[in-house]
Amino acid sequence: MSSQTWAHVSNALVYSTIIVLSVALVAFAADFAMGTGRRRAEERKQRRVSLQRQAASGGGVATADAATALPADERWARVGVSLSTLATVLIVGAVITRGISAQRPPWGNMYEFTVTAVAALMVIWVGMLPRRPEWRDLGLIVVLFNLLLLGVAVLVLYTESAELVPALKSYWLWIHVTSAIIASSVFTVGSLASVLYLFAERYERRGATLSPGGIRDAIGSRLPASKQLDTVAYKTIAFAFPLWFFAVVAGAVWAEDAWGRYWGWDPKETWSFVTLVIYAAYLHARATAGWRGRPAAIIAIVGLAAFLFSYFGVNIFFVGFHSYGGV
Amino acid sequence: MPADVIDALAEPEPTSAPAQQPALGFFGGLRWMWRQLTSMRTALILLFLLAFAAVPGSVFPQRGVSPLRVGEYIQDHPTAGEWLDRLGLFDVYAAPWFAAIYLLLLVSLTGCILPRCLHYARNLRSVPPPTPRVLARMPEHRSYICDASEQEVSDAAATAFRRARFRLRPPKTGEPTNAVAAEKGYLHELGNLVFHVSLLTLLVGVAWGSWFGYRGTIVVVEGEGFANTLTQYDDFTPGRGFSPGALAPFSFTLDAFDATFLADGTNRGQPDTFTADVTYRETPDADPRTKRIEVNKPLVVDGAKVFLLGSGYAPVFTVRDGDGNVAYSGAIPALPQDPSFTSDTVVKVPDAQPEQLGFNVTVAPTAPDRVDPATGPRSIFPEMDNPRVYLGAWAGDLGLDGGTPQNVYQLDTSAMEQIGREDLGVGETWELPDGRGSITFDELAQFANVQVAHDPGRWLALLSAVAAMIGISLSLVVRRRRVWVRASTDDQGRTLVEVAGLAQTEWASLGAEVDAVLAALPGAPPAMEEKV
Numbered sequence: 119m120s121s122q123t124w125a126h127v128s129n130a131l132v133y134s135t136i137i138v139l140s141v142a143l144v145a146f147a148a149d150f151a152m153g154t155g156r157r158r159a160e161e162r163k164q165r166r167v168s169l170q171r172q173a174a175s176g177g178g179v180a181t182a183d184a185a186t187a188l189p190a191d192e193r194w195a196r197v198g199v200s201l202s203t204l205a206t207v208l209i210v211g212a213v214i215t216r217g218i219s220a221q222r223p224p225w226g227n228m229y230e231f232t233v234t235a236v237a238a239l240m241v242i243w244v245g246m247l248p249r250r251p252e253w254r255d256l257g258l259i260v261v262l263f264n265l266l267l268l269g270v271a272v273l274v275l276y277t278e279s280a281e282l283v284p285a286l287k288s289y290w291l292w293i294h295v296t297s298a299i300i301a302s303s304v305f306t307v308g309s310l311a312s313v314l315y316l317f318a319e320r321y322e323r324r325g326a327t328l329s330p331g332g333i334r335d336a337i338g339s340r341l342p343a344s345k346q347l348d349t350v351a352y353k354t355i356a357f358a359f360p361l362w363f364f365a366v367v368a369g370a371v372w373a374e375d376a377w378g379r380y381w382g383w384d385p386k387e388t389w390s391f392v393t394l395v396i397y398a399a400y401l402h403a404r405a406t407a408g409w410r411g412r413p414a415a416i417i418a419i420v421g422l423a424a425f426l427f428s429y430f431g432v433n434i435f436f437v438g439f440h441s442y443g444g445v
Numbered sequence: 446m447p448a449d450v451i452d453a454l455a456e457p458e459p460t461s462a463p464a465q466q467p468a469l470g471f472f473g474g475l476r477w478m479w480r481q482l483t484s485m486r487t488a489l490i491l492l493f494l495l496a497f498a499a500v501p502g503s504v505f506p507q508r509g510v511s512p513l514r515v516g517e518y519i520q521d522h523p524t525a526g527e528w529l530d531r532l533g534l535f536d537v538y539a540a541p542w543f544a545a546i547y548l549l550l551l552v553s554l555t556g557c558i559l560p561r562c563l564h565y566a567r568n569l570r571s572v573p574p575p576t577p578r579v580l581a582r583m584p585e586h587r588s589y590i591c592d593a594s595e596q597e598v599s600d601a602a603a604t605a606f607r608r609a610r611f612r613l614r615p616p617k618t619g620e621p622t623n624a625v626a627a628e629k630g631y632l633h634e635l636g637n638l639v640f641h642v643s644l645l646t647l648l649v650g651v652a653w654g655s656w657f658g659y660r661g662t663i664v665v666v667e668g669e670g671f672a673n674t675l676t677q678y679d680d681f682t683p684g685r686g687f688s689p690g691a692l693a694p695f696s697f698t699l700d701a702f703d704a705t706f707l708a709d710g711t712n713r714g715q716p717d718t719f720t721a722d723v724t725y726r727e728t729p730d731a732d733p734r735t736k737r738i739e740v741n742k743p744l745v746v747d748g749a750k751v752f753l754l755g756s757g758y759a760p761v762f763t764v765r766d767g768d769g770n771v772a773y774s775g776a777i778p779a780l781p782q783d784p785s786f787t788s789d790t791v792v793k794v795p796d797a798q799p800e801q802l803g804f805n806v807t808v809a810p811t812a813p814d815r816v817d818p819a820t821g822p823r824s825i826f827p828e829m830d831n832p833r834v835y836l837g838a839w840a841g842d843l844g845l846d847g848g849t850p851q852n853v854y855q856l857d858t859s860a861m862e863q864i865g866r867e868d869l870g871v872g873e874t875w876e877l878p879d880g881r882g883s884i885t886f887d888e889l890a891q892f893a894n895v896q897v898a899h900d901p902g903r904w905l906a907l908l909s910a911v912a913a914m915i916g917i918s919l920s921l922v923v924r925r926r927r928v929w930v931r932a933s934t935d936d937q938g939r940t941l942v943e944v945a946g947l948a949q950t951e952w953a954s955l956g957a958e959v960d961a962v963l964a965a966l967p968g969a970p971p972a973m974e975e976k977v
């Protein structure tokens with residue numbers, strides 16, 4: 119097949135992913151509307167407590183895994199997960215075919231970065247589901263976010279499959295971009311969990327005073343427990359932080375070879391630094407009395423905002439070396 | 446986790462600010478300030494400030510990156526520009542307030558990290574505290590009943606712990622012997638310390654490099670050379686601690702330069718490869734060596750790196766004056782004006798007789814068959830497929846004697862008159878009207894935009910960055926955790942075995958670790974594996 123044909127296949131796969139994800143979104147929305155999230159979390163918690171009691175009484179035998187086993191009543195969530203898995207396969211296919219078409223790793227311009235980032239996010243999220251069933255409660259927001267990203271990619275960022283400018287032909291670049299994509303996908307999961315955390319925490323604090331049936335009550339009562347969301351956020355961000363650090367360093371090594379300086383405060387560098395510092399602040403906040411919980415979650419969300427800005431804003435608004443990435 | 450359980454792991458927090466204290470006195474006040482500065486809360490706020498302060502550098506043009514755009518900005522916004530300039534917003538990363546933030550953070554970091562390093566060193570051989578009385582409240586807890594003796598269980602536990610490389614609490618007089626306390630994961634703290642110390646050395650490396658390093662750019666035309674001395678640079682940025690003696694005494698000639706561009710596809714005309722073949726000498730008497738420089742593959746001589754930044758064209762002309770003498774001969778770099786390398790330059794011939802000559806030159810590496818009068822001559826492809834120059838000739842006074850420095854790319858025509866226009870292919874000659882001489886377009890050479898950079902701190906910076914990455918990964922992956930085994934005899938004379946675990950922060954693998962220890966104990970039921 120010709121390069122053109124592969125590019126068309128890739129585009130078709132991206133569109134199919136959008137369709138499948140949209141249906142998955144509906145499924146997760148239905149799951150959410152039925153309020154299964156919090157109930158599941160409650161059930162998990164209750165199991166854990168009863169298991170611990172059993173264990174404490176000396177006779178019982180328990181393992182922590184039992185506490186995360188899934189309760190029943192999850193038709194919609196299951197549909198959502200199946201569709202998300204299908205979408206993951208499709209989008210990974212889109213990335214691979216794009217790579218075949220361009221005959222290089224397919225993350226050389228903004229469109230490709232974005233599609234690959236969505237693929238990475240989906241792979242990480244779907245891939246973790248067997249080990250971390252509670253991640254499923256993030257389904258609605260993860261799928262929604264990915265749909266938005268794909269929408270922006272297709273409508274705003276689309277670039278024909280093509281060769282790269284000389285400065286971008288470097289294996290350090292592939293290392294840099296690959297780690298940046300993975301790290302940012304994981305950061306995204308973490309920060310999205312923090313968004314939900316804010317709602318859940320507020321609900322738990324105010325639950326009794328909210329008018330039943332009101333919108334806040336409706337949202338809050340359907341969310342997973344805030345403690346669980348907090349843990350997901352911490353674990354993902356703690357995983358992504360060193361990787362992001364590595365991505366920044368790899369980028370600096372590449373910049374040294376390409377431009378003769380490893381750090382020049384070009385807008386992209388500045389914003390990746392800002393992102394790094396904000397997530398460092400998040401990790402610090404988690405360890406500082408008085409900053410755990412809400413303040414930490416807000417920092418994580420600011421981190422995501424900074425990252426999104428470094429990703430889209432910088433290429434679009436500022437002039438710098440990086441802006442030849444093809445927008 | 447209940448509070449008393451957390452306390453079982455708590456370190457004395459060396460950085461926490463003390464609660465309000467009355468009547469501090471002068472030294473007490475200093476001490477208080479130092480405690481404040483080195484507290485986690487301050488570190489957090491400084492981190493935020495740093496992130497926030499870095500932002501304007503990406504919003505406003507920066508002197509260090511493009512002084513030209515700073516000038517334009519100030520021209521376009523005179524009032525705002527002046528204020529922004531006064532606040533250092535055109536040079537954020539060199540501004541005093543930016544320095545203040547990172548220096549404070551540095552002091553805070555040092556003040557926070559040094560005591561922790563000492564603490565860590567002192568506790569290298571410390572032992573885990575005794576087994577708490579109630580194990581059932583720990584986040585991981587298992588128990589079973591068996592017939593092995595208390596001593597058998599304790600011995601097996603100690604062996605299992607040693608095999609899993611736990612640190613054990615040695616038996617002490619006055620403590621019950623039926624319990625074993627073990628701890629693991631000290632690398633967490635070590636990694637954290639390595640990370641923070643590396644951040645310090647990273648900054649030292651960066652500062653060292655920018656203090657003693659230098660960077661400069663030069664335009665080198667094919668066939669010509671460069672020697673690393675200050676006068677040869679078109680643009681030179683030294684660090685504050687730079688002395689000209691630090692310039693490595695190398696030199697090179699650009700033997701051949703080749704730029705290729707994509708010939709088809711949507712990105713037609715986009716640069717594809719740059720290669721420069723150079724012959725260089727490390728010192729004036731060293732043997733010449735050859736090397737091919739490419740984008741991303743610089744030449745490294747004596748700590749200095751020579752990079753290709755870009756390319757352009759340099760037409761080679763020979764100008765004869767009215768007397769038939771060669772008044773000018775050589776290559777003159779032309780500034781690219783568009784992606785197809787339509788490039789402009791001027792040729793000034795002050796030695797021409799009877800009058801000085803000047804030429805406005807537009808270069809098209811691939812000239813169109815027909816020039817569109819609306820746009821003027823425009824190259825249609827960046828490579829040299831059909832090179833042509835478009836000349837405007839002027840005669841009169843070039844105005845070079847006035848003493849005011851002139852832009853080499855501009856012709857001051859106030860005292861000149863235009864004597865004609867012509868375009869030439871390679872090898873063609875234009876006889877100027879009225880016997881003023883001739884100009885020959887000998888060939889179209891290429892020039893390379895070369896950057897020389899020397900950063901003596903970059904190895905320290907890189908090593909620190911690598912150490913920091915290893916440190917932070919250790920610190921985030923390894924969890925400090927304690928595991929206990931206690932065997933006690935119940936009222937029926939059988940042995941109740943309890944295994945419990947606690948991690949410093951919530952940690953998913955703790956359960957598995959506890960299970961592993963448990964599996965090595967005598968009489969442990971296989972059913973322990975069972976998942977409910």
Ligand code: HEM
Pocket residue numbers: 359395397398401402405460483484485486488492550553554555557558637641644917920921
């Ligand atoms: C230069 C800026 C700094 C950066 C980028 C930074 C980054 C980090 C990161 C990413 C962590 C997470 C490691 C973990 O959770 O184990 C951390 C932990 C920590 N940092 Fe910093 N830090 C900085 C400055 C400071 C300063 C000034 C202090 C002193 C107050 C400090 C004290 C600590 C402490 C005590 C921890 C351990 C927290 C825990 O136990 O989880 N850091 N730092």
